[in-house]
Amino acid sequence: MEYLKFCLVVLFWIKFADSVLSTDAPQTPAPLPKEKLLVLTVATEETDGFLRFMRSANYFNYTVKVLGMGEAWKGGEVGRSIGGGQKVKLLKKAMEDLADEEDLVVLSVDSYDLIFAGGPEEILRKFQQANHKVLFAAEGLIWPDKRLADKYPSIRSGKRYLNSGGIIGYASYVNRIVSQWNLHDNDDDQLFYTKIYLDPLQRETLNMTLDHKCQIFQNLNGAVDEVLLKFGTDRVRVRNTAYDSLPVVVHGNGNTKMYLNYLANYVPNAWNYEHGCSHCDDDVVDLSQLKEYPNVLVGVFIEQPTPFLPEFLHRLLTLDYPKDKLRVFVHNNEVYHEKHIQKFWEENRNVFSSFKVVGPEEILSQGEARNMGMDLCRKDVTCDYYFSIDSDVMLTNRQTVKLLIEQNRKIIGPLVTRHGKLWSNFWGALSLDGYYARSEDYIDIVQRKRMGVWNIPYMAHVYLVKGSVLRNELKERNYFVLEKLDPDMALCRNAREMTSHREKDSPSPESFHMLRPPKGVFMYITNRHEFGRLISTANYNTSHYNNDLWQIFENPVDWKEKYIHQNYTRIFTENFLEEPCPDVFWFPVFSEKACDELVEEMEHYGSWSGGKHEDKRIAGGYETVPTDDIHMKQIGFDKEWLHFIREFVSPVTLKVFAGYYTKGYAVMNFVVKYTPARQAYLKPHHDSSTFTINIALNNKDKDFQGGGCRFHRYNCSIESPRKGWSFMHPGRLTHLHEGLPTTNGTRYIAVSFIDP
Template sequence: MEYLTLCFALSCWMKLAGSVSSTDAPQTPAPIPKGKLLVLTVATAETDGFHRFMQSAKYFNYTVKVLGLGEDWKGGDVGRSIGGGQKVRLLKEALEAVADQEELVVLSVDSYDLIFAGGPEEILRKFQQANHKVIFAAEGLVWPDKRLADKYPSVRSGKRYLNSGGIIGYAPYVNRIVSQWNLHDNDDDQLFYTKIYLDPLQRQTLNMTLDHKCQIFQNLNGAVDEVILKFGTDRVRVRNTAYDSLPVVVHGNGNTKMYLNHLANYVPNAWNYEHGCSHCDDDVLDLTRLKEFPNVTVGVFIEQPSPFLPEFFQRLLTLDYPKHKLSLFVHNNEVYHEKHIQRFWEQNRNVFKGFKVVGPEENLNQGEARNMGMDLCRKDAACDYYFSIDSNVMLTNRQTLKLLIEQNRKIIGPLVTRHGKLWSNFWGALSLDGYYARSEDYVDIVQRKRVGVWNIPYMAHIYLVNGKALRNELKERNYFVLEKLDPDMALCKNARELTSHREKDSPSPESFHMLKPPKGVFMYITNRHDFGRLISTANYNISHYNNDLWQIFENPVDWKEKYIHQNYTRIFTENHLEQPCPDVFWFPVFSETACDELVEEMEHYGSWSGGKHEDKRISGGYETVPTDDIHMKQIGFDKEWLHFIREFISPVTLKVFAGYYTKGYAIMNFVVKYTPDRQAYLRPHHDSSTFTINIALNNKDSDFQGGGCRFHRYNCSIESPRKGWSFMHPGRLTHLHEGLPTTNGTRYIAVSFIDP
């Protein structure tokens, strides 16, 4: 009976349920129209961060109403202490006009340190799904009063504490919150909202909640490890891995502003794998449309002994930019380099618009010198740009200055790297103590696998600063002096974190509270072109006569450019060598400079052997066929010379003596000096080598007459040696040879007996 009764009741219920119209069933509410969203932000000044925020808003077609633009900021130094009440006051005033619009959704967000990662439709959908009247952003850290932590409602999962950088809610409800504001502009906005939220009655009456799982708002403070970039075909999102959410608003609160800068290099559409850099050509300056080129003050800083300094100045001179638009300021802190600067000044003092040199006698430290250089531009209303470059930068791109100006940034530097290393002139991230940390994209940027213009926290050695920025955002002096930081770190910290400050000389008693908002000037590095390289100065020994000769290990690229013959590579690409005698090969290897400096180095050393048979420098102390020479070991150049043989002689050996793989080793490496009055010739002999190289170090006819080499077996003589060219011939058995008499002047050759 009980079973039948139950079945009857169930049957009746089903019939009753079936009789209910489908139109009476719960319906999914209609989406909130995009036109019902009002975005409000406070910005008293148009900073770089503000422009970035507006750019992201424009991408998603947000309509943003900016509050307080042009007002004095009186909200305190919110980056370092409590404050921000001015934002609440401005929001309160703005909402009075729309307080009765029940369907209007208000989104209140910060702007200097915030970007959009999604559009209005998405944010409205997520707000609607949350089913609350007001939603605040949430974070994992409590601020500003940690004593209030225990008063927050417990959450099983997600962020527990309120952040006031993001608020979304229906206009009447948000208005009821901000209308309670009756404090001062420099009181704390987050504390104000927190106290209202922690009131259980208000929380229930106003139907408030926090965005615990970052569906709408992502605060980065305390959450950097949760956030990754999610690359799509058209745009890039930020993904919270802790909650598997795609936040719409990304806020670099607290000390995470530099991490936001990194994210904003990609989000929402700045750079992706499909299209590369989307904004690199935005707002560029077309120099071809200008009536005349901008005036540039160039600050050159030589703060330590620097190899290849004459080449550095030559590259500066050959920049493709009108020299009458360039004014040079050179700070030299090294007595050793005074001769180089003097020579450059004498040759080019009238080439530039201005030329000022401050030497070591002024006893300026780096910070003072760099401040002086920047001030020259800051104080000159006609100075359009300040271009700072250190002596360890080798610019290989003659268009560098033009390319930097065209990017139209306040501070921008070209990427320069050390050859064969990941060392560069920028940092992609900073550690918590403000020093180097590697960003996830650093290697790709350095290796130019990702090409673009990148917002970065630190740069050094070379950068361009807009003159207007120097006279406005960066008008305070002494930017290169800060705590115990080196000058470049001080500049970058001062620029990116320029804090609020009291208006000076203000007659108003209210000026104590009148603080300017942070400027936060962005610094950029561009790797859109190959610009040049950094040379190493760490182990530069200036005890020699020609010190750059010793840089073959530290700076191999610059060494090769300076000392290897310009036609050397043609040996391999165009077979650019000769065979004047059987198995005697003749090819270019040394530049004129290499020849001259090696001769100068030997003459500076001065202890020529005299061509005597007794020779304590060699094993056994006796030389059968002596020459008037100086060994490479005597001037401390043996390691460098052997490296030269391995790098530049061995490849030629393999080409001309196919199948023979040299060890590139030689015991006897020396420079010979032939003169009629000391030693004019060398009698016939075999060399104690597998093969020998013989490099002519000066010019026949202009430096000496006579000379040359005769190979007896083949009755073949070479009487016109070319400066910088080398003979290469077998050493034992087949190639008996002699040095032909030098009849006038002095002849120099460099010789190595290789693979003895």
């Protein structure tokens, strides 16, 4: 009996629960179609930030209505103080026509510093899940009145304070909120919304809440450490690690504009691992379709002694761009380089459309000189582009100017890096004090593991600017001078933070709510192609006659290009060497320029030994078989010469004397001078070396007659030395040899006794 009663009770409660669940329990609402979502944003100008916002909206097919475009901004300077009321006024007016639309959901967001990371279906789903009529974005910092902090409802976790950069709600409810606006355009919009939200009665009546855990809205200010990129197969998302959420709207409020720029290099579909850069070919300029090429003013800046300047200037000639469309402006701040510029001008004065030089006698600062160059383009309505390049940039890509123009950006630079280092011409992020900080993707961009076109906060050395931008967005002119900043930093800061009313240089934390963010010009770097490199100028000593010879350590790639024979690498790829006598190998090693400059350096030093037996330069003070020579050590070139041996002679040694691994060490390294009047020949002798190199530094039959070398054991002579080519032969025991007489002119050779 008791068991029967128990069963009846259980059955009763089951039926009761079923009736409750079937009649009184709230039902999950049907998903709203995306057509029921309308995005409203305020923008008075089409800034780079606004255009980026629209691209992200169009990617997800949002329906967007822009309020206030073309109107004068009267909302105050919110970077300095409160403001932004004009936005509420515009929204109030727009909502008057939308208030009666049933089930219409309105999403009101900022646009200059905001992007979408997800689509309208996702945003509507998350809004319905919140189960409120109005949802505001939330942040961890309170603005504009800290005294209101205690009036906010307590929460267990999440962001506590309202941010007005993102609002989503049913149209009728949003209308009831904004219809209360009766303040001025420059009153604070966030304070207006905050006071309504903090009113318990209104909060309940209007069924408002905050997006505490960033399900829809991600405000970056105060939350950068919580945010990272989540790479997917189709697109990239922003993930909030504190709440494990994937926000749909990402807002770079406050001082996080540059971090938003970084995120927008990937979100929503700009770049991913599977497809690389998806937007790099959007809106490009097809130069082949133009009737004529744009006019370009090239600004060249030589601000410190710079290695390989003649080579730098020559690369301007090799640019694949019509020279009649290139005007050249040069600022040279170094007397040392006047000879290089003069020679270049004399040889190429008629190549370019115009060629203007401002020299060190003008005593211009770097900032003043760069302002002058940029102003030449700004004032000339026919100047389509301004291409600024510093003398430490070695452009190896002849298409550089064309490639930059084709990308169709307002400011864009080609990636150039210092050989073997991570040093480049851009920064991926800035520290709090405005200097370099390494972004997460910096190394991958520098090493071209991620290739694309990147929005960055700082660039220098080389970049292209549209002439129209100089005459409009950057028309104030004095952009390279700002406080105590270097000119490049001043330009980038002015471009980033340009507003109609310039903001404070160091805004306080309270000013981080910036409704109208800096309408700056975005700066881009492209690494889609190899463009060239930066050379080091830090330790450039100009006290020698040919100073570039000493750059083998600082700038090894440029040194090799200038001083190593063009056929040197063929030794290893095509066996490009000869064996004119047994175990005597002949191969190209020095360029003509290397030979000429080494001879010039020795003649400039001038203290030839005279071929005497007494020689204080060597141990013991006596030379058995003396030559008329100058030692490398005498001109301070011994370390560089030994490095040359290890880098360029040792590999050949291993190839021709298999199994022998040279130490690349030599005590005797010198240049010999043969003339009929001083010393014409050298008697038979062995060298105090394991092997010897003997490099011809000038041309037989042009600079001298006679000369050569005879190896007695093999009765073999080499009488036609080639300039820049080296003999390599064993030094002891087997290869007794003599220097054949020079009968006319002057013969120069460079000799090293290696592994003594």
